[in-house]
Amino acid sequence: xxxxxxxxxxxxxxxxxxxxxxxxxxxxxxxxxxxxxxxxxxxxxxxxxxxxxxxxxxxxxxxxxxxxxxxxxxxxxxxxxxxxxxxxxxxxxxxxxxxxxxxxxxxxxxxxxxxxxxxxxxxxxxxxxxxxxxxxxxxxxxxxxxxxxxxxxxxxxxxxxxxxxxxxxxxxxxxxxxxxxxxxxxxxxxxxxxxxxxxxxxxxxxxxxxxxxxxxxxxxxxxxxxxxxxxxxxxxxxxx
Numbered sequence: 001x002x003x004x005x006x007x008x009x010x011x012x013x014x015x016x017x018x019x020x021x022x023x024x025x026x027x028x029x030x031x032x033x034x035x036x037x038x039x040x041x042x043x044x045x046x047x048x049x050x051x052x053x054x055x056x057x058x059x060x061x062x063x064x065x066x067x068x069x070x071x072x073x074x075x076x077x078x079x080x081x082x083x084x085x086x087x088x089x090x091x092x093x094x095x096x097x098x099x100x101x102x103x104x105x106x107x108x109x110x111x112x113x114x115x116x117x118x119x120x121x122x123x124x125x126x127x128x129x130x131x132x133x134x135x136x137x138x139x140x141x142x143x144x145x146x147x148x149x150x151x152x153x154x155x156x157x158x159x160x161x162x163x164x165x166x167x168x169x170x171x172x173x174x175x176x177x178x179x180x181x182x183x184x185x186x187x188x189x190x191x192x193x194x195x196x197x198x199x200x201x202x203x204x205x206x207x208x209x210x211x212x213x214x215x216x217x218x219x220x221x222x223x224x225x226x227x228x229x230x231x232x233x234x235x236x237x238x239x240x
Contacts, residue, residue: 001027001131001163004119005177008108008137009054009185011193016100018107019192021093021185022119023177027133029090034176036082041173044075048173052079054186058217073220076183080227083180089229093184094119097192097235105141111236112147113154118234123159132160135167137178144168184228187221194218 003025011017025033041052047064056063057072067075083091096115098107123130132155136147144166155162171178194214225231 001128001133002160003027003030003177004132004134005181006112006136007178007181007185009189011189014193017189017193018098018104019185019189020096020098020108020112020115021181021188022115023180023184024092024119025090025177033082033090037079037176038173040075040078044071046075051172052179053171054183076224077227080224084229091180092119092230093228095185095188095233099236099238108139108142109146109150113151114236116151116154118232120158120160130160131163133163133167135169135177137182138168138170187225188233190217190221191225
């Protein structure tokens with residue numbers, strides 16, 4: 001069975017920025033990945049009652065404030081390292097950057113099928129490998145039925161049968177797949193927005209780059225993304 005987890009990401013400075021990230025995990029790997037993920041958090045001193053999400057990585061005011069930024073980056077590094085085995089990637093990540101100037105709800109429902117079409121391999125017709133379970137982070141403005149109607153044609157097109165119904169979860173310590181989608185989506189969005197922030201590079205002289213908070217975030221995010229074995233990135237370009 002293929003487990004599919006979806007989360008979204010945006011940016012506080014670039015209000016029109018919006019992306020969707022998908023993590024796909026073979027169900028045979030899920031148990032060990034979840035156990036290891038949770039052990040890494042606990043061993044790193046992170047409070048299990050506090051969500052470990054991407055936007056908390058570089059913020060001393062958010063998340064578990066008892067854990068330093070350096071320790072958070074170490075935790076994220078160990079978590080992302082779980083995505084590989086000696087022979088094959090245990091997980092695959094797919095990111096879709098959406099066009100600007102759309103209502104987020106409309107963009108989410110319109111482009112989630114596009115993301116899934118990119119992310120889903122063609123189903124194998126044997127031993128339950130054509131069963132798919134789809135899990136999405138909760139949005140108060142979107143129902144599971146709306147998501148189902150948007151994605152079921154693509155799920156069927158790729159040869160899968162949906163397990164029961166769409167699962168919508170409030171992310172936390174136990175929603176490991178959604179946390180993976182959140183962290184990877186956040187990191188890629190930070191690399192994308194900071195690297196293309198011309199105003200930042202114009203206002204910060206090169207001799208100050210080493211100590212600039214945003215540029216340090218860019219460097220750390222790039223390093224963390226480098227730990228991912230399978231990561232496909234796409235961008236929707238609207239026709240003029």
